[in-house]
Every structure is written in C-alpha cells, then in structure tokens.
Amino acid sequence: MFCAIATGAVRASRTAIVTGFTGFTMTPRKFEPRHESYESRVHGSFARQRAMNTIGARIVRVEPGEVELELPFREDLTQQHGFLHAGIVTALVDSACGYAALSLMDRESAVLSVEYKVNLLAPAVGERMRAIGRVIKPGRTLLVCTGEVIAVAGGAESVVTVMQATMMAVRGRPELVD
Amino acid sequence: MFCAIATGAVRASRTAIVTGFTGFTMTPRKFEPRHESYESRVHGSFARQRAMNTIGARIVRVEPGEVELELPFREDLTQQHGFLHAGIVTALVDSACGYAALSLMDRESAVLSVEYKVNLLAPAVGERMRAIGRVIKPGRTLLVCTGEVIAVAGGAESVVTVMQATMMAVRGRPELVD
Amino acid sequence: MFCAIATGAVRASRTAIVTGFTGFTMTPRKFEPRHESYESRVHGSFARQRAMNTIGARIVRVEPGEVELELPFREDLTQQHGFLHAGIVTALVDSACGYAALSLMDRESAVLSVEYKVNLLAPAVGERMRAIGRVIKPGRTLLVCTGEVIAVAGGAESVVTVMQATMMAVRGRPELVD
Amino acid sequence: MFCAIATGAVRASRTAIVTGFTGFTMTPRKFEPRHESYESRVHGSFARQRAMNTIGARIVRVEPGEVELELPFREDLTQQHGFLHAGIVTALVDSACGYAALSLMDRESAVLSVEYKVNLLAPAVGERMRAIGRVIKPGRTLLVCTGEVIAVAGGAESVVTVMQATMMAVRGRPELVD
Numbered sequence: 001m002f003c004a005i006a007t008g009a010v011r012a013s014r015t016a017i018v019t020g021f022t023g024f025t026m027t028p029r030k031f032e033p034r035h036e037s038y039e040s041r042v043h044g045s046f047a048r049q050r051a052m053n054t055i056g057a058r059i060v061r062v063e064p065g066e067v068e069l070e071l072p073f074r075e076d077l078t079q080q081h082g083f084l085h086a087g088i089v090t091a092l093v094d095s096a097c098g099y100a101a102l103s104l105m106d107r108e109s110a111v112l113s114v115e116y117k118v119n120l121l122a123p124a125v126g127e128r129m130r131a132i133g134r135v136i137k138p139g140r141t142l143l144v145c146t147g148e149v150i151a152v153a154g155g156a157e158s159v160v161t162v163m164q165a166t167m168m169a170v171r172g173r174p175e176l177v178d
Numbered sequence: 179m180f181c182a183i184a185t186g187a188v189r190a191s192r193t194a195i196v197t198g199f200t201g202f203t204m205t206p207r208k209f210e211p212r213h214e215s216y217e218s219r220v221h222g223s224f225a226r227q228r229a230m231n232t233i234g235a236r237i238v239r240v241e242p243g244e245v246e247l248e249l250p251f252r253e254d255l256t257q258q259h260g261f262l263h264a265g266i267v268t269a270l271v272d273s274a275c276g277y278a279a280l281s282l283m284d285r286e287s288a289v290l291s292v293e294y295k296v297n298l299l300a301p302a303v304g305e306r307m308r309a310i311g312r313v314i315k316p317g318r319t320l321l322v323c324t325g326e327v328i329a330v331a332g333g334a335e336s337v338v339t340v341m342q343a344t345m346m347a348v349r350g351r352p353e354l355v356d
Numbered sequence: 357m358f359c360a361i362a363t364g365a366v367r368a369s370r371t372a373i374v375t376g377f378t379g380f381t382m383t384p385r386k387f388e389p390r391h392e393s394y395e396s397r398v399h400g401s402f403a404r405q406r407a408m409n410t411i412g413a414r415i416v417r418v419e420p421g422e423v424e425l426e427l428p429f430r431e432d433l434t435q436q437h438g439f440l441h442a443g444i445v446t447a448l449v450d451s452a453c454g455y456a457a458l459s460l461m462d463r464e465s466a467v468l469s470v471e472y473k474v475n476l477l478a479p480a481v482g483e484r485m486r487a488i489g490r491v492i493k494p495g496r497t498l499l500v501c502t503g504e505v506i507a508v509a510g511g512a513e514s515v516v517t518v519m520q521a522t523m524m525a526v527r528g529r530p531e532l533v534d
Numbered sequence: 535m536f537c538a539i540a541t542g543a544v545r546a547s548r549t550a551i552v553t554g555f556t557g558f559t560m561t562p563r564k565f566e567p568r569h570e571s572y573e574s575r576v577h578g579s580f581a582r583q584r585a586m587n588t589i590g591a592r593i594v595r596v597e598p599g600e601v602e603l604e605l606p607f608r609e610d611l612t613q614q615h616g617f618l619h620a621g622i623v624t625a626l627v628d629s630a631c632g633y634a635a636l637s638l639m640d641r642e643s644a645v646l647s648v649e650y651k652v653n654l655l656a657p658a659v660g661e662r663m664r665a666i667g668r669v670i671k672p673g674r675t676l677l678v679c680t681g682e683v684i685a686v687a688g689g690a691e692s693v694v695t696v697m698q699a700t701m702m703a704v705r706g707r708p709e710l711v712d
Contacts, residue, residue, distance in 0.1 A: 045258045046258075048258040049256070049257050049258050049263065050253060050254050050255065050256045050257075051254070051255045051256060051257060051262075051263035051265065051266055052263075053254075054254045054255060075228060076228050076229070076231075076232045077228065077229045077232060078227070078228045078229055079226075079227050079228075079229060079273075080223045080224075080226040080227050080356060081288070081353070081354050084229075085227065085229035085230075085269055085272075085273075086268075086269070086272050086291045086294075087229065087265055087266065087268045087269020087270065087272045087273070088229055088265065088269060090265045090268045090269070090272075091263055091264070091265020091266060091268070091269065092265065094263075094264050094265045094268075095257075095263075095265070110259070112298075113264045113298050114297070114298065114470075114498060114522060115295065115296060115297040115298060115471065115500075115522055116264075116295070116296060117293065117294070117295035117296075117473055117651040117698055118293060118294060118295075119292070119293040119671070119678045119698060119700065120290075120291050120292065120293060121670070121671040121678055122671075136655070136693070136696065137653075137655040137656075137693075141497065142470060142524070144471075144653045144655055144696070146696070159670070159671075162670065162678070162680070162698065164651060164653060164696065164698045166470060166471055166522065166653065168498070175259070176259050178258060292648075292676060292700060293649065293678075293700055295473040295520060295651055297493075297500045297520060297522065299492070299493040299500055300493075314477070314515070314518065315475075315477040315478075315515075319675065320648060320702070322475045322477055322518070322649075324518070337492070337493075340492065340500070340502070340520065342473060342475060342518065342520045344475065344648060344649055344700065346676075401614045402614075404614040405612070405613050405614050405619065406609060406610050406611065406612045406613075407610070407611045407612060407613060407618075407619035407621065407622055408619075409610075410610045410611060431584060432584050432585070432587075432588045433584065433585045433588060434583070434584045434585055435582075435583050435584075435585060435629075436579045436580075436582040436583050436712060437644070437709070437710050440585075441583065441585035441586075441625055441628075441629075442624075442625070442628050442647045442650075443585065443621055443622065443624045443625020443626065443628045443629070444585055444621065444625060446620075446621045446624045446625070446628075447619055447620070447621020447622060447624070447625065448621065450619075450620050450621045450624075451613075451619075451621070466615070468654070469620045469654050470653070470654065471651065471652060471653040471654060472620075472651070472652060473649065473650070473651035473652075474649060474650060474651075475648070475649040476646070476647050476648065476649060531615070532615050534614060
C-alpha cells in the first residue's frame with residue numbers, strides 16, 4: 001500500500017521540497033495561494049469557530065500554508081494537575097493546521113480534519129501558548145500538516161506538543177463552504 | 179524495534195485476551211482494580227479537571243479499565259460549520275481514556291497522556307456525545323487505550339470519532355498525585 | 357475542524373453501527389460488496405504485492421470489509437532482540453487493512469494507504485502472526501480501518517499490535533487500478 | 535490529561551529547543567551522548583536486526599539523537615503498483631528513529647518502539663530511500679522522535695513519508711540489552 005496524494009493543487013515556488021522536523025535536510029517550502037483573499041477567508045472562518053472564541057484563542061499570523069494562533073493560559077481550561085488540558089491544546093493546534101490547509105485551497109473547497117496524532121512532550125503551562133500549523137504536502141484532496149504548540153513562560157519558549165495531521169478539501173457541499 | 183510493555187501491573191480475570199475493534203475475534207477483557215477506591219478516585223480527579231467542567235462534561239460510568247463520559251451539545255463549542263470542534267471531542271475522549279487508565283493504577287501513580295491519534299469519522303452533531311475509553315493493554319508504566327465518541331441524535335447513535343491512545347503511570351512525583 | 361467523510365459508497369445491511377474496540381457498545385457492522393468479484397480482486401492484487409511474497413505472508417480470509425492475513429515467524433525478519441521487526445508486522449496489518457478497504461470499493465478505484473498509527477503492545481513472537489484488518493467507516497473517498505495482529509504461540513493467542521488507518525479510493529488513475 | 539516526560543536523561547548543549555517540522559521557529563537542538571560508545575552500539579545493534587539485512591538497508595550516519603539509514607529500491611519489496619510497500623518504508627524509518635533514540639540512552643537501557651504514526655505523502659519510488667530519524671524529546675523513559683523518508687530519483691530528492699514516534703528506554707531486562 002502507498003499513498004500518492006494527487007498534487008497540482010498548489011503552485012509552489014520552492015527551490016527544494018520541504019523536509020523533516022527541524023528541517024535538518026532541506027530548506028522550507030514556500031507556497032503561493034490560489035486566490036488573493038486567502039487571508040481574509042481564514043480570518044472569516046476562524047471568527048465562526050465559536051469554540052476558539054470560547055477558549056480565548058486568536059489568530060496571530062496567516063501566511064500561505066502556515067497559520068499561527070495564540071491562547072492565553074486560563075485556569076478554567078486545565079486538567080487535574082493545573083496544566084492546560086491536552087484536548088484544549090489539541091483544539092488549538094488542530095485549528096492552526098486546518099487553517100494552514102484552508103489558506104492553500106481554492107474558493108470552492110471547505111476544510112475538514114480527517115485525523116491527527118499528537119505527542120504531548122511537556123506540561124502546557126506558561127502565560128500563553130503559540131500554536132503553529134504548517135502544510136507539508138498540499139494535495140488536491142488531502143493536505144498533510146505538521147503542528148507544534150510552544151509554551152511561553154517568563155520569556156522562555158519550549159515546545160510542549162507536536163501534531164501530524166491530515167486535512168481534507170471538501171467540494172460540492174455548499175453547506176460547508178468556509 | 180518492538181515494544182514489550184511490562185505487564186503484571188493488573189491482575190486480569192479475563193478468560194481471553196482483548197482483541198480488535200468490534201471484538202470480532204475474542205471476548206472482551208475484564209480487569210480487577212488494584213484498590214477499592216478506584217471509582218471515587220476517578221470521580222475526585224475528574225472534578226478537578228476544570229476544562230471538563232467548563233465544557234459541561236460529566237461522568238456517566240466508571241468500571242475497572244473503562245470509563246464513559248457525556249457531553250451535551252453546545253453551540254459555543256462548535257467549529258465553523260456548526261459541528262462540535264474536533265478538539266473538544268478529543269478532549270472528551272482523552273479524559274475518558276485517561277480515567278480508564280487511572281482506574282487500573284495503584285494509589286502512588288498519577289495519569290498523564292503520552293500521545294493519541296483520532297480519526298474523525300462523521301460530524302459531531304446531535305443532542306449529546308457519549309465518550310467511552312477502554313484500556314486494552316495495562317502495562318505497569320504505559321497503558322494503551324482505545325476510545326470512541328458516539329453522537330446521540332433523535333434516539334439514534336453513531337460513532338463519530340475513534341481514538342488510539344497511550345497513557346502513562348507517573349510515580350515519584352507527589353505534586354501530580356491524582 | 358471536523359471530517360464528514362462522504363458516505364453512500366457502500367450499502368450496509370447492518371442493524372447497528374460499528375463501535376469501539378472490542379465492540380463493547382454495539383454489534384459489529386456487516387457490509388455488502390459493490391460487485392461480485394471483490395474476493396478475486398483482493399486475491400489478484402495481493403498476489404502482485406511482491407513484498408508480501410518476500411516476507412512469506414498469505415491470505416487466510418476475505419470478507420466484505422474484513423481481511424485476514426497470516427505470516428509464519430521467520431528469523432530473517434527479526435529486530436535486534438529476536439522479535440519480528442515492528443515494520444514487518446506493520447506491513448502485514450497495513451496490507452490487511454488496505455485489502456479490507458479494497459473489498460468494498462467499486463471496480464474503478466485503486467487502494468492506497470494515506471496514513472496509519474500502530475501501538476506495539478507486546479513482542480511479536482510465536483509460530484505465526486494473524487493480521488486482521490476491518491473497515492469501520494466506508495466513505496466514498498476515504499475508508500477508515502482498524503487492524504490487529506495476533507501472535508499464535510503454543511496454541512495461545514495474544515494481540516501484539518493494533519492499528520488505526522486511513523485508506524483512499526483513488527479514481528481516474530488507470531495505472532493504479534488494482 | 536497531559537504528559538510530562540521526565541527529562542534530565544540527556545545533557546543538551548542547545549541554545550534553543552527543537553521545534554516543528556522544517557524548523558520554522560527555532561534552531562535545531564544538539565544532544566550530547568551519555569557515553570562514548572554510542573555510535574558503535576548503534577552499529578552493533580543494527581547488525582543484529584536481521585530484517586534490515588534482509589531488505590538490504592544500511593547505516594549511513596550516526597550522530598547523537600539522529601540516525602540516517604539507506605535502502606536501495608528492490609522490486610521484491612513492492613506493493614501492487616510497483617512502489618516500495620508502505621510497511622517496508624515504515625520498517626526503515628522505525629529503525630532510524632529507534633536508533634536515534636538508542637544513541638542517547640545509557641548503557642543499561644534497551645530501545646523498544648512504543649508506537650508510531652506515518653503519513654505516506656507520495657509513492658516510494660526511485661533508486662534508493664534515505665530515512666532520517668531524529669529525537670525531539672529525550673525523556674528518561676520515553677523519547678519522542680520524528681522521521682522522514684526521502685526518495686532519491688535521478689538526482690532529485692523528495693520526502694515520501696513522515697513519522698512521529700515514541701520510543702522507550704527499557705531497563706532491568708538483561709535479555710533485551712542492545
């Protein structure tokens with residue numbers, strides 16, 4: 001078995017393909033969006049994610065194929081030891097990855113999460129969490145992303161969670177647009 | 179590479195080992211808890227998970243190695259299409275799996291999520307979500323769990339999310355007990 | 357984010373939807389194949405998987421949505437401690453899941469693995485390994501599967517590996533058919 | 535739930551913690567091995583992985599926390615479309631990640647794979663595959679790794695598979711050393 005994700009969905013201006021965690025082999029990939037309104041589209045959709053508003057997340061940055069969100073620490077989102085609940089952290093980085101994917105889609109596609117896997121590296125404590133989602137494979141139907149959550153505490157940053165995710169461009173379902 | 183999770187942590191009264199999804203090969207496994215207060219311990223720890231209270235989740239059932247939680251649908255927890263946000267659903271089933279694991283641990287251990295992977299099978303819509311976590315491998319240090327989220331809508335039930343998770347029994351860190 | 361996998365690809369005769377690991381809540385799902393030659397198609401494709409022949413795997417059983425493979429233990433497939441290498445076990449259960457998915461596809465689709473996650477529960481030792489793949493969500497484009505590998509040793513069986521996988525029905529690429 | 539992997543196992547000389555895929559936020563992390571023989575230990579253990587010999591893999595590079603393996607393309611390791619079987623590619627990158635983890639362990643620990651997840655980005659075709667495993671979180675008991683497989687075809691390189699994995703340092707089991 002092996003997956004050949006159909007490419008061609010995104011014109012890439014990269015000089016080298018994206019590679020592994022910490023980019024130790026090749027240079028990062030740059031993507032070109034498929035339409036000019038990619039940024040406003042992400043902002044508009046994010047504003048409708050009521051869960052993001054409920055937990056207090058906001059968009060920090062939208063680039064083609066990469067989105068950063070931020071979540072101030074809140075005690076009412078913790079687990080039993082006082083860390084942010086893993087599911088809350090997952091929600092944040094899922095949205096970051098999903099919008100990284102949406103930023104590369106055509107206007108007719110809506111984004112849905114197919115699946116993801118997270119490793120929880122360290123407790124999510126600090127003043128705030130930065131979540132960065134990034135597309136590493138932009139297929140026409142499936143887009144593979146990686147995400148990370150960085151805890152900011154007293155001026156220091158550390159990665160507390162990493163995600164590997166599959167997002168889907170859903171077409172022909174008008175009720176799902178954006 | 180291959181993992182031999184150290185067993186022996188839990189005396190199991192099963193007559194056959196647990197098996198795959200939908201149990202198509204063997205009969206489910208029954209576990210015996212390591213102390214009598216396993217149930218109250220889970221309830222006490224859950225009560226301190228402020229994120230669960232914030233989203234409105236509650237415990238339905240605690241058995242040795244299996245925990246069920248419930249979450250009424252709430253519009254302020256949705257994503258952009260009006261479904262419950264995947265991260266909220268993940269938080270629910272992560273807690274179900276984590277407490278399924280805690281129910282089998284000794285008193286000296288605290289539970290932490292190491293990693294998990296979810297597949298999102300269908301939109302999480304309906305009156306409420308049932309999340310069931312179950313231990314399938316109770317090691318002394320690592321406990322492997324599976325979880326599912328079932329949407330209840332108009333009397334019908336359907337599985338909307340499945341999880342495969344690794345939980346850790348953390349010892350020697352008094353600040354983390356329960 | 358949330359994935360609504362387009363269903364309708366498969367007519368299901370089930371009386372209740374499939375559920376979680378060990379099926380503790382509902383009864384297993386039965387699928388109807390989309391064409392009569394589903395079984396011979398799986399056998400034909402499997403025969404072309406040269407890696408399966410190289411490691412010595414064979415098909416035990418093909419049902420709509422469920423496939424079982426078998427691999428006799430071989431010392432030349434072990435890791436450093438004498439267990440079957442995790443990657444070999446993964447190859448076996450990946451093929452089982454992929455062919456479980458293919459058994460439900462129409463004639464125009466080829467199957468490719470999108471992604472999978474395995475937990476290695478115990479060393480893969482014994483006379484032989486049974487790998488069972490099963491579809492739990494048959495979408496038109498994506499099919500979600502679970503898999504398990506059972507070690508058979510001295511008449512006893514134990515689950516050594518579990519998989520959660522996403523398979524894709526690829527259309528319009530004649531070079532990939534079957 | 536949240537995992538606080540016990541650190542302190544490895545003295546790190548990094549000036550900034552490792553971060554996400556393609557390292558877009560921080561600089562890569564450098565590790566110091568815990569003993570001088572880390573490299574020969576990896577080579578010795580790899581030589582006992584008979585599965586690696588059977589498929590024709592070899593070690594290209596061993597650094598503290600990072601290992602690269604290589605696999606020439608072989609038709610007897612393919613799936614039904616002529617690509618390298620996903621399980622074979624997984625075996626390769628699992629070994630790369632496992633030995634990246636072993637390179638940071640003390641002499642008393644053996645390495646076992648706990649779990650991993652792969653995304654298959656593109657068909658594994660070409661003259662050879664490079665698999666790079668890298669530790670991103672070196673805990674005392676659990677080490678989290680990322681891996682990638684790069685296909686080399688006609689002088690061009692492309693990432694065909696990415697992995698996120700959890701490895702375990704197993705102590706007190708003399709039969710598993712190395």
